[in-house]
Amino acid sequence: MTEPKSSNLTWxxxxxxxxxxxxxxxQRGVTVWLTGLSGSGKSTIAxxxxxxxxxxxxxxxxxxxxxxxxxxNSNLGFSPEDRTENIRRIGEVAKLFTDAGIIVLTSFISPYxxxxxxxxxxxxxxDFIEVHVDASVETCExxxxxxxxxxxxxxxxxxxxxxxxxxxxxxxxxxxxxxNTQSIGESVTELxxxxxxxxxxxx
Numbered sequence: 045m046t047e048p049k050s051s052n053l054t055w056x057x058x059x060x061x062x063x064x065x066x067x068x069x070x071q072r073g074v075t076v077w078l079t080g081l082s083g084s085g086k087s088t089i090a091x092x093x094x095x096x097x098x099x100x101x102x103x104x105x106x107x108x109x110x111x112x113x114x115x116x117n118s119n120l121g122f123s124p125e126d127r128t129e130n131i132r133r134i135g136e137v138a139k140l141f142t143d144a145g146i147i148v149l150t151s152f153i154s155p156y157x158x159x160x161x162x163x164x165x166x167x168x169x170x171d172f173i174e175v176h177v178d179a180s181v182e183t184c185e186x187x188x189x190x191x192x193x194x195x196x197x198x199x200x201x202x203x204x205x206x207x208x209x210x211x212x213x214x215x216x217x218x219x220x221x222x223x224n225t226q227s228i229g230e231s232v233t234e235l236x237x238x239x240x241x242x243x244x245x246x247x
Contacts, residue, residue, distance in 0.1 A: 065145035070246040071102050073142040075167055076235070079154045079214065080177030081206045082192060083184030085223040085231065089177060090149040092232045097147060102245050104147040107134060112152075122203045128159050135163035142171050147244060155205045157212040174217040175235065181206045183224050 066072055076093075078086040090106045097104040112134055113120065120126040131154050141148035154160050164172040184206065185193040196204035203209040219238055221231040239245050 062143055062145065065143075069103050069145045071145065071147065072170075072244045073145040074147055074171055074173060074239075074244050075138040075142050075163075076147065076149045076173045076175060076239070077138075077154070077160065077163065078149065078151050078175045078177050079160060079217075080223075081179060081181060081184045081211055082153060082204075083187045084177040084179035085221070085228060086151040086153075086177045088228055089221065089223075089231050089235065090151040092228060093235050094149055096232060096236055097239075097245070100245065102147060103145070104149060105141060107138060107141075107148060107150045107152075109152040112137075122209075124156070124203075127154075128156065131156070131159040131163060135166055138163070139167055139171075142167060147239070153205050153211070155209065155211045157214065160214065173219065173238075174214050175219045175221060176214045176217040177221050177223055177231075178213070179223045 062073065076090075078090055080086050087106075087108055087110075090108070094104045094106045113130070116137070117130050117133055120130050131152065134150060134152065138148050138150055160174060164174065181193075188194065192201060192204065193207060195201045196207040205211050219235060221234060223231060226234075236245075
C-alpha cells in the first residue's frame, strides 16, 4: 500500500460492516483478476461471466483496462512506471468493490508479476483470485481485429506487451484458462464453477 503524501488523514469506519453487506447480497465479495496478453480473451470472458452471474442473482461488475484508462487513469501511459501505477490504482478500486460485497472482474494485461502480487497482498487472503488467460502471441495475433500487433511490429506502438515489452506470466494462479484451445463458453463455465465451488456465489 502506498503511503499518502498528507499526514493529516484519518481512516473513518462506517456503521455497516462487510459481513452485513455480504449477508444482504447473499454472496462473498472478491476480486477476480484476469491477466493475459492483448487478444487472449480477458475482456470477452469477463463480460460473459458478469452476465451469467447477474442472471443467477449475483452482483458483479467488470473493470476493463481500456475503460479505466478513459477516466481514472487517463493521465497514464504505458511506460513500466505508468503500468505499475495503473495497476496500483485499479487494485485500490477493486478493494473498495470487494469490501462492498461485489464480485469484481478485472480485465488488465497487468504484465508485471510484482504488481499483481502487490494487489493480492493489499486485498488479503481469499479476496483475490488470479486468473491467467493463457494464449500464445501467435494465437492473440491471429485474433487481432484492432490491428495492434501489426502496428507494434511496425514500430508504431512502442512498449507493446508480447512484442516490444515483456509479459510475466503468473507462477501460481488460482485458475488457468487456456484459450488457445478452450472456447469462451468453456472458460466462462470453468470460472463460474470455481466461484461457486469456493462459496463466493449465492446458493
